[in-house]
Structure formats: C-alpha cells, structure tokens
Amino acid sequence: MAGSAHAPVSDGTVQIEPVQLIAPDGAPTAQRRFSRDLPPETLSWLYEMMVVTRELDVEFVNLQRQGELALYASCRGQEAAQIGAAACLRKTDWLFPQYREIGAFLIRAITPAQMGAVWRGSWHGGLGFTDKRCAPISIPIGTQQLHAVGAAMAAQRLGEDSVTVAFLGDGATSEGDVHEALNLASVFNAPCVFYVQNNQWAISVPVSRQVAGPSIAHRAAGYGMPGIRVDGNDVLACYAAMAEAAARARAGDGPTLIEAVTYRMGPHTTSDDPTRYRDDDEVREWAARDPISRYRSYLQRIEVYSDRLERRVAARAERLRAELRDAIVGAPDPDVTELFDTVYAEITPELAAQREQLRTELAKEA
Numbered sequence: 001m002a003g004s005a006h007a008p009v010s011d012g013t014v015q016i017e018p019v020q021l022i023a024p025d026g027a028p029t030a031q032r033r034f035s036r037d038l039p040p041e042t043l044s045w046l047y048e049m050m051v052v053t054r055e056l057d058v059e060f061v062n063l064q065r066q067g068e069l070a071l072y073a074s075c076r077g078q079e080a081a082q083i084g085a086a087a088c089l090r091k092t093d094w095l096f097p098q099y100r101e102i103g104a105f106l107i108r109a110i111t112p113a114q115m116g117a118v119w120r121g122s123w124h125g126g127l128g129f130t131d132k133r134c135a136p137i138s139i140p141i142g143t144q145q146l147h148a149v150g151a152a153m154a155a156q157r158l159g160e161d162s163v164t165v166a167f168l169g170d171g172a173t174s175e176g177d178v179h180e181a182l183n184l185a186s187v188f189n190a191p192c193v194f195y196v197q198n199n200q201w202a203i204s205v206p207v208s209r210q211v212a213g214p215s216i217a218h219r220a221a222g223y224g225m226p227g228i229r230v231d232g233n234d235v236l237a238c239y240a241a242m243a244e245a246a247a248r249a250r251a252g253d254g255p256t257l258i259e260a261v262t263y264r265m266g267p268h269t270t271s272d273d274p275t276r277y278r279d280d281d282e283v284r285e286w287a288a289r290d291p292i293s294r295y296r297s298y299l300q301r302i303e304v305y306s307d308r309l310e311r312r313v314a315a316r317a318e319r320l321r322a323e324l325r326d327a328i329v330g331a332p333d334p335d336v337t338e339l340f341d342t343v344y345a346e347i348t349p350e351l352a353a354q355r356e357q358l359r360t361e362l363a364k365e366a
C-alpha cells in the first residue's frame with residue numbers, strides 16, 4: 001500500500017566488487033547468484049542491439065562533424081549498460097532517460113529520425129517518445145528522477161504492475177533532486193529502479209568528487225533500499241541485475257539503486273575535449289574492457305556467434321544509419337528566436353527586447 005510502513009528489504013550490504021557474469025576476455029565468471037541462461041535468440045538480439053547502438057552513435061557524431069547538428073552526447077562504451085538494462089523490461093514499463101541513452105531508445109523502437117529531431121532542435125523533438133513509454137530526454141541534470149518517482153507512484157495507485165526505470169549519471173547523484181527522489185521512492189515503496197551509469201566522469205569532474213563513501217550503490221542503505229554494483233560493460237550482468245530489481249518492484253517490494261560501473265569512451269559531448277582533464281592510459285585501460293568485443297568473445301565461446309549473425313547485424317546498423325542521415329541531412333534549420341515565443345501566452349516586454357537583441361546579434365554574424 002502506498003504510504004504504509006514496510007519492513008526494510010535490505011541489510012545495507014553492498015559488494016564493492018561489481019557483479020560480473022562475463023570476464024573481459026569473454027570467459028564466463030564463477031559467480032553463482034545470477035543466471036547467464038537466456039535463449040540463443042535473446043543472446044543474439046542483445047549483441048545486435050549493442051552493435052546497432054554503437055553504429056548509430058558513430059553516425060550521430062559524423063552528422064555533428066558535418067555541421068548538421070550543433071551538439072551530440074555520445075554513448076560509446078556504455079552500450080552494454082544501456083541495452084542490458086532496457087532489454088529485460090516489459091513494454092508497459094516506463095523509462096525516464098537522462099540524454100545519453102541511445103541504446104535504451106532503440107530497445108523501445110524509438111526511430112533514428114525521432115532521436116535525430118531531438119539533437120537537431122526541431123519543433124517535434126521528443127514527440128512520440130511517450131507513446132513508447134519513454135519520457136523525453138532531460139538536459140537539466142536529475143530533474144527526471146522526481147518525475148520517474150511520480151510515474152511509479154501513479155502506477156502503484158492505479159494498481160498497474162508496471163515498473164519505472166530512472167536513468168541517471170554519476171554526476172547527477174550529487175543533485176538535491178536525486179536525494180529527494182530516492183527518499184520519496186523508498187518511503188512510499190514506489191516501483192522504481194534507479195539506474196546509475198557511473199561512467200567515471202561528469203564532464204571534467206571525476207566520480208571521486210561525487211561520492212566520498214565506498215560507492216554510489218552504498219548510498220542505498222541510507223534510503224532503506226537494496227543497492228547493487230554491476231559491471232556496466234557486461235551486458236548479461238546489467239540484464240540480470242535489472243531483471244531482479246524490476247521483479248522486486250513489480251512484486252510490491254519497492255525501489256532498488258543499481259550502479260553500473262562503466263566508462264564514457266568519448267568526450268562529454270562533441271563540444272568537449274577530454275584530453276585536457278584525463279589520461280590516455282585510463283582511456284586505453286577501459287578500451288581493453290570494451291563491452292561489445294567482450295560479449296562477442298563470449299558468444300563465440302558458447303557457439304551462438306556466427307558470420308551470418310554479424311552480416312545481419314551490419315545490415316540492420318547500416319539501415320538505421322541511413323534512416324538517421326535521411327531524416328537529418330537537409331532538414332530545415334529551426335528559427336532560434338522562436339524559443340521566446342512559447343514561454344508565456346503573451347510575450348513580456350523584457351523577452352521581446354531579448355528576442356530583438358538576439359536577432360540583431362545573429363544578423364551581424366550572417
């Protein structure tokens with residue numbers, strides 16, 4: 001029942017060592033708590049979605065470099081974390097993304113054109129996401145966490161068995177909104193999973209400046225919810241941890257905080273230069289733990305991988321890249337001064353003056 005007292009479901013124990021089902025060389029690990037047993041079609045599908053995510057991400061970066069997009073935030077390196085988490089959910093579950101979750105969008109069958117409209121800044125950017133039970137992206141860090149808890153509490157009150165997954169970054173965990181969301185979800189036993197992609201960096205700020213305790217997942221104890229650290233470059237570990245947390249939420253046993261330990265292989269966005277604040281050695285170390293080559297090695301070991309699968313995946317990736325290019329290249333540029341028009345029903349004199357000032361500045365640059 002919403003608001004009723006409930007017994008703590010966790011003794012606050014969090015293993016600092018992330019749960020790993022596949023080692024970086026592709027070998028199955030010895031861990032026993034989670035199962036690796038998924039049907040071969042599901043295993044192949046996870047591979048397909050990870051590769052397609054990476055390829056579409058490359059196309060986005062290319063389009064930005066070609067001047068078609070002002071900005072783009074790459075998810076390179078985080079494919080396992082995103083695909084594993086989204087793939088085990090039901091279509092009726094809600095996703096509340098930050099802005100880097102291309103993999104989760106693809107799982108939800110959000111089209112490249114729909115994603116492209118967001119980064120192009122088109123009028124219809126973000127439209128249609130909610131049809132797939134996915135909230136539009138959130139550029140303000142952390143705000144969507146409270147929306148996610150609200151959605152979870154609504155589902156709870158309506159007696160639905162849907163689960164809400166709130167995606168956030170390690171940097172976002174330092175926001176006040178995130179504290180409020182975690183606390184509210186726990187106190188009201190909301191069917192919500194908080195999924196932190198700890199990619200080690202919040203722009204140029206390392207995760208060591210976000211948390212002084214042992215880990216982000218350890219904070220769960222203070223909220224009275226279970227916390228778990230998973231290897232975010234291991235798609236099966238992410239899948240298993242989310243499946244368990246979602247089942248717990250669906251059964252009425254409340255929220256979970258998952259920390260997927262991964263790495264942002266690229267810059268924060270296309271406007272960032274990470275060589276100014278992080279070592280090449282660190283990047284090389286993480287490149288050796290690449291989620292896609294690791295999973296491919298695993299599939300080869302268990303004989304699920306084939307050239308046929310690779311060809312199918314490559315063809316699908318190329319199709320989606322082409323869809324994105326077709327939607328973006330040559331699309332009309334939005335009129336930036338329109339941003340003043342929809343703030344109030346009638347524009348205020350101050351905003352009208354600012355709009356004029358912007359028009360004058362832009363005319364000077366033209």
Ligand SMILES: Cc1ncc(C[n+]2csc(CCOP(=O)(O)OP(=O)(O)O)c2C)c(N)n1
Pocket residue numbers: 098100139140141142168169170171172173199201202203264268
């Ligand atoms: C409320 C708010 N404060 C600051 C910013 C500026 N900002 C944009 S991205 C970012 C870092 C976010 O890092 P993290 O949550 O770790 O996610 P990542 O970008 O690494 O995926 C910041 C501080 C913002 N967008 N919103």
